[in-house]
Amino acid sequence: MDDLLSIEDLDAGMITRILDTAEGLKDIAVRPIKKVPVLRGRTVCNLFYEDSTRTRISFEVAEKRLSADVINFSAKGSSVSKGESLKDTALTLQAMGVDAIVIRHSSSGAPRRLTEWVDAKVLNAGDGWHQHPTQALLDLFTIRERMGRLEGLNVAICGDVVHSRVARSLVQGLRIMGAEVTLVGPPTLMPAQVDSWDVTVSHDLDGMLADLDVCYLLRVQNERMAEQFFPSVREYARIWGMDIDRLEVMPEHAIVMHPGPMNRGVEISADVADAEQAVIVDQVTNGVAVRMACLYLMLGGEQAGAVSEVTPA
């Protein structure tokens, strides 16, 4: 695998391979020594232009479990006007011989630009509203783990789709794997020309609950209310928020997902967040395994031998 910039770059075979690899790597987390030497001597830089402690730690744990040398570069608030440009930073990392760069950036397409300036493999850890491929992969992994399959499942993605890199990547991942996707929420939060997305769009969450296998809730940011995408948080929660009453309408086997961090009482009520059907903690756990799998496949871990044969360091 080369750079990982977007789910669009992957096909069903490649996604299955990543998920299968992650399955093998997930065991490492329960071993007494949680480390394998497959990326020993390789240097990975976590280049975070946007705060995200959760994602950065998940990557860092994944990198360390694979024995990579890790550099954390936080360029909070960096932009053209203040401080070093992305290109200059990229050229510095290039000169240092970094093997892979995990980049998080508030500007859509920044990882794509980065590939033009460095030879290192680039892994997109979230860019603007564009893509968050490892999030989509860990979501697919979690769904497959619970449901045993992805094909033919009915998945609703609910909330602020237009501003969501998570939704963008997950929709593509689910469609590639043969799941049916419905986007739910107010029209103000749906992307322009959403018909080009190969999904169904609905504004009626209640009408679809009984047929769902997965209800994926997106984080609703307070600033969306300030920008008048909807009139109030209370109204949003009443029409599109997941609460216990709605959960009970869903089939028994159905699950509720959320990429975190949650706004309890807005898109998800506190009791749903803690319910048996919510797999939000599993998503976090699986995130490490999936990120290990991506780094492993990108950095030529394959040549070091199959994961199953890898022994603890």
Next chain:
Amino acid sequence: MTGNVVVEGEVIRSVGEESAGLRIECEGLICTSGLVDLSSHLRQPGREDSEIIATGTAAAAAGGYTAVSAMPTTEPAMDHAGIVEQVLRLARETGRCDVFPVGAITKGRAGHELAEMGAMHEAGVRTFSDAHHAVVSSQVMRRALLYARTWDAIIANHPEDTSLTEGAQMHEGAMSSRLGLKGSPREAEEIIVARDLILAERAGARLHVPHLSTRRAVELVRDAKARGVRVTCDVTPHHLVLDDSNLVDYDTRFKVIPPLRTPDDIAALREGLQDGTIDAITSDHAPHPPDDKDHEWSYAPAGTVGLETTLSVILAELVDPDACPDKRGNGTLSMAEALALLSSGPAKARDIEGHGRPITAGEPANLLLFDPGVIWSVVGDELRTRSRNTAFEGHEVRGRAVHTVLRGKFTLNDGKVV
């Protein structure tokens, strides 16, 4: 045209006769009046790292232009007579074509207070524009149109309702949804076009709508012209040729204002050229140094250079090379129509005197001789403009200026800027 053009001093002496005077070998070349641009960002004074009048007008001469309109995107903004005079002086001393300054409509191009149009008019300004800052206030725009009637001057307002485009990075549509970039909806342009047409109609004032980019905007202007509104408009080569699918790799060369739209909009713009709704093709030459463009998409400034490529892009993309000069053949435009849209059309739309004139005795000798057959590839690094951000990098184009003549003197001779 075939035959001889005899130039004596600054004017055309005669056409179609033998002469012992200056001889230019014209075998295989087309002779036409020099091109006229309605929007060139020459950046001087203030942003000399992007462009200066000397390099911008050298690029113009190389592209076949004998006249360009200097936009008020100077620093400070060209919003008073002093800076107009400074630009005119620099143009006289260093320019390789005539420069017609466009004064700002409002102070600092900020959209609030009217700039001193009278003083600027006296200094030679005939058109006022805040460049890529739209006058959003209907009140300010109405006053500007009425006030400009004093001299029957032209107001060219950038059509963009900025309340709909705050933070916008590209055309709003399937592509922006895929790329995760905030979209600029067509209606942002169309609302201001519609409003300005209404205001201009009521005021009886002259309005120029720059760089149309949507189907509806073309329709609005078409309808207004049919009603007799005093409106002219233009379109850029990039909006006639490139659509938003080019943005797939976030290449900032394609970041322009207004944003690249869709094939349907392109078709509508071309229809607008054919039926005469659109008066001119404008380069909207907007140089930015590489350090500014070489950034993440959202941090890069918008704009593409164009003075050296506009003629060639239009000939390559819109004109059928096999059709006779007055026929469209399989092209959007005939050769004659294309040249009119690059020369007499813009000159008429914006009262640019002495340019875009017919080639007849007594007219100023502002001429372009170009080779219509040569095929070449656009290479930014080979351009004469100071900044090389071209949306047509690597694009194969056709036709190239060989000689440009400004009032009887070469500014481009045998492909070399003089």
